[in-house]
Amino acid sequence: MRPVQLNRITVQEAADRYLELVRAKTTTGALSPATAEVYSRDVLTFALIAGPERVLDDLDGPDVDAALLAFGRKPDGRRRDGAGEPRTQSPTSQARFRRSVSAMFKHALRAGWVQVDPMTVVTVTARERGGLRAERRALTREQATGLIGAASSIAVGAESGGPRRRDQRTGLRDALIVLLLTTVGPRVSELVRANVEDFYTGDGVRYWRIFGKGGRTRDVPLPQDVAAVLDAYLAEGRRPPAAGPAEKALLLSWRGRRLARGDVQAVIDRVRREVEPERRRSVTPHGLRHTTATHLLADAVDMDAVRRVLGHSDLSTLGRYRDELPGELEVAMRAHPLLRDR
Known part of the structure; x- marks a missing residue:
């Protein structure tokens, strides 16, 4: 009572x-x-x-x-x-x-x-x-766009924030981590293993060559907004050490070391705190991978294209990454293809 x-x-x-x-x-x-x-x-x-x-x-x-x-x-x-x-x-x-x-x-x-x-x-x-x-891994569209919006705002603030101490120059890096996880859906191990040389431009499109499981590689084009944050981070936010094992690493701690897998969750939590309370929800790096798969498939993107983005060897694996979204059945029936012309 x-x-x-x-x-x-x-x-x-x-x-x-x-x-x-x-x-x-x-x-x-x-x-x-x-x-x-x-x-x-x-x-x-x-x-x-x-x-x-x-x-x-x-x-x-x-x-x-x-x-x-x-x-x-x-x-x-x-x-x-x-x-x-x-x-x-x-x-x-x-x-x-x-x-x-x-x-x-x-x-x-x-x-x-x-x-x-x-x-x-x-x-x-x-x-x-x-x-x-x-339990529920994929973010809804409102939650995902809220997280992306917070990351983008952090990136803009980091670019215009003026000089800061080394331990405070992480805004662009944090924004890039969240944007890559949410829109490209890499495994967290693939993200922290990434080197600067893995990103290249072809025909005006920015690509990420991802080194995945079993020695397989895949070249994934980056959305334009994400590519812009990547370029800003490489130009202004990344402060590599003069030499050492982390010299080529894309993501660095403020001490100049390659970011560890366990650090990524703390970055997500830090960005999540900037999301409006009604759109905020805790999520893991793997949950953002589910979010990528779920929303690409929900938007009728070709299944084989989604498979290649995520780096799966066959289509059957995609079923485990497709989470249900609230209201999706109602949306599907409202836009029924057999009644669209009527």
């Missing part, structure tokens, strides 16, 4: 109050100390990611989606790869984190801290393999 009066407390205050309840359950034996410790760690981490000073009731589904995905990318100091670098959170830890956050919001609804439980509208779910993933 919805409480009579809403108590607008901050995320940090909600976490502290909820953890008092968790500790009380420990003393009564309802929760084990180990379980209580896990709840405490997860809830405090969520508060830190979501913004401790924000009002809890102001968090919506996309805010919680972004926090869940951000946790999945957090380094786990207890797990190391072959090179000794920290791995990201395991799928088990990510699923547990989602359960902890869900339990806190259920209590928040009963306590009158939120009007609606945002967990009922989040799109990020826990997978047995791969951890937390957005």
Whole structure:
């Protein structure tokens, strides 16, 4: 039952109050100390990611989606790869984190801290393999154009913003990343592997030679707007090191190193914050690949052309990348080809 009066407390205050309840359950034996410790760690981490000073009731589904995905990318100091670098959170830890956050919001609804439980509208779910993933991957047309518009505005601002510190000269790069992912749909590995020499001009058209899976390459023409941002980035936004392994890399960190796969999601999130709230939705790099395929196919682009853009070896793979869009059946029937002349 919805409480009579809403108590607008901050995320940090909600976490502290909820953890008092968790500790009380420990003393009564309802929760084990180990379980209580896990709840405490997860809830405090969520508060830190979501913004401790924000009002809890102001968090919506996309805010919680972004926090869940951000946790999945957090380094786990207890797990190391072959090179000794920290791995990201395991799928088990990510699923547990989602359960902890869900339990806190259920209590928040009963306590009158939120009007609606945002967990009922989040799109990020826990997978047995791969951890937390957005359930609906492709952006709608409004969401995609909102993201593209935000990236384009950032690019314009970066070109006219005057001199900045090295760590602030990333506007053109961030805009280019989002535009390439949304309109061309490369795999994130293909994007971060790209070198400057992979882009060339033929008959007035800018092409990207993408080195994909299995040693296969494909030459994809860039939309004119994307090509313009690429040229601006190469002319003004890219500051390559004098020499070294990253000398040829297209995408560089502000320190002059080749951008890593894990950095791309942070770039998308940064651009997404500039989108109008009603068109904003959390999305992964692979979700933008789905967005490219979905909207090209929905606009009746030849299936084989879409296959070649995405770098699939056969048409059957496209089925996995074609997501449903709200209202598409209604649009199709309104524009029925057999009734168009009438």
